[in-house]
Amino acid sequence: MLRFAVRRLMQLVPILLGLSILLFFWVRALPGGPAVALLGERATPEKIAQINRIYGLDRPWYEQYLSFLERAVQLNFGSSIRTQRPVTEEFLRLFPATVELSLAAGIFAVGLGIPLGYLAARRHTTLLDNASVTGSLIGVTVPVFFLGYLLRYVFAVKLGWLPATGRQDSREFLDAVHPTGFYVLDGILTGNPAAAWDAAKHLILPGIALGTIPLAIITRITRASVLDVVNEDYVRTAEAKGLLKRTITRRHVLRNAMLPVITVTGLQVGLLLSGAVLTETVFAFDGVGRFLNLAISNRDFSVIQGFILIIAVIVVVVNLLVDIAYGLVDPRVRAR
């Protein structure tokens, strides 16, 4: 197990190296540059040159890349050109918000997708089954930002049931303190249930927007997997033993049917983080994704490079954890 984990973490080295090169050239290939973004379209060449000199952008590209790499291995990605604060610090400040949002989306997707997929499979070829297949097809195809604006318009603007933007209402914000940065958790920890509830309400719409694609995928995989498993010989064996229905469902159907679902759910983590860029922007949700979007608009090279590399590490580590979890469920994988 340990060797497996170490081997997987070693794979990070080539992944990050390759990604860093791609990123480095990609941000520099964007039209304009940090100087233009800072000074506006009509900046004088002298001013631009001055800015470029400050940030070292006038040096040869290989020098820039090597010094970037040298600092990056020490987890130093420089400072944001826009906010002047260190990239790592910005990331740590914003990361809890994105985790909170991703968790909300994940709970929505898994908590609804697995039961829905299971029911669709057990009611195979009925209306519910057809509805879930059609629904999940729509779910995977609808763009996140479109769904985000739609939800916001209907439930926040028209109906006024839920807040449209942000992480916390400013009124509640006054007494809310944030020792961890996870607002719901903070509200609970500091004995401020009103703040926790308010923060939770702010998670509902963006959570649904972000969780819809994973929900659709998880529903479909669960349905297909349960359909496969219920026809397995070992389920018939369990029936022949006269076991209770719930024992058969839990022990013999679900435990096997969950294996592909775990794998696919793990793969959704990357999707959640990239979806967070759009969702956080739509809902003005102050997290990593929104900050990254602003950084791209502002050609904030160090933030783009730093954030994406850190996110890459997180995706790989989460996938590793998922694979370890898979081994806990499937003894055949554990043995290897």
Place this chain on the structure above:
Amino acid sequence: MGTGRSEELDLGQAPGRPGRAAYDGPLLAVDDLSVTFTRRGRRDVRAVDGVSFAIRPGETVGLVGESGSGKSVTALAVMGLLPGRGVRVGGSVRLEGEELLGASDDRLRDLRGREMAMVFQDPMTSLNPVVSIGVQVTEVLRRHRDMTREQASVEAASLLRRVGIPDPVRRLKDYPHQLSGGMRQRALIASALACRPRLLICDEPTTALDVTIQAQILDLLRQLVRESGTALLMITHDLGVVAGLCDTVHVMYSGRVVESAPRRPLFGSPRHPYTGGLLASIPRLDAPRGAPLHPIQGSPNDTIPWESGCAFAPRCEDRVDACTTSAPALEVRGNASVRCWNPLPPPGRTAAVQEVRA
């Protein structure tokens, strides 16, 4: 449910449980069983058609036939394991006088695993890959015999030992992929026998195993049946298995029983041409080198519906005109029942097959 718990915990021999003594009919009586698969937009398929047979306690009965003859579907119908949708089941299946067709799901669940158990064909796929052997054996004990976890695992270890699995305590913690095919089939037999059922149905239990393991498993079944007095319904296409194990044999073709006979007369003088063909097709060790094999001509697909004649007629060498105009009935001839217009003559013609008795 019928029997009290206390005597079920007794590890003695199964037959003659108190409270059952009053009943002295057959253990299992299948009467005019028919199973029809229906699918929207398709012609109904009658997989089992008017099958009747009975099994007495302690008896071993063979259900023989080629793929598609309806023998497995018969077994599934007895166990109540056919899918709920798209299947029509008719006739009657009685276990110790109790009608099983139409019995409630709860009642069937109580009977399955406790009074009747089943071992399936493929041990590689019949065990749940992500659940330990221990749980897969103990779950049936805990379900039907109200055992605690500890009692059940002690009992499971002793069951595994009885079916010939070495080091059973360690094996309980193993997962199916850590066991060989033969060991898996033993584990499945152990879990089927865990509650000492009165009826054990084995659906080609050795087909997926290699030959030496087949012999071991058959020996094991023979011994377990003798020791426990369990009635055994053996479903197979392997006449060697029948010869070694069964008291009575029913030969099925295209959903109907075409010949029923005790083992010896069946092997000594088969009356139905299909049975005769099956026996004649067995390769013989004492045949001269290069002697041709004698397959039954055609394939199971070359069949006519029973409504318009004998389903075997298109492949039958002894076909007469009647065979393709109306279906023969199952008639008693000597000590066998035969469904044929032109049965093989009594002793003589296929005497050579005596050897098969092995």
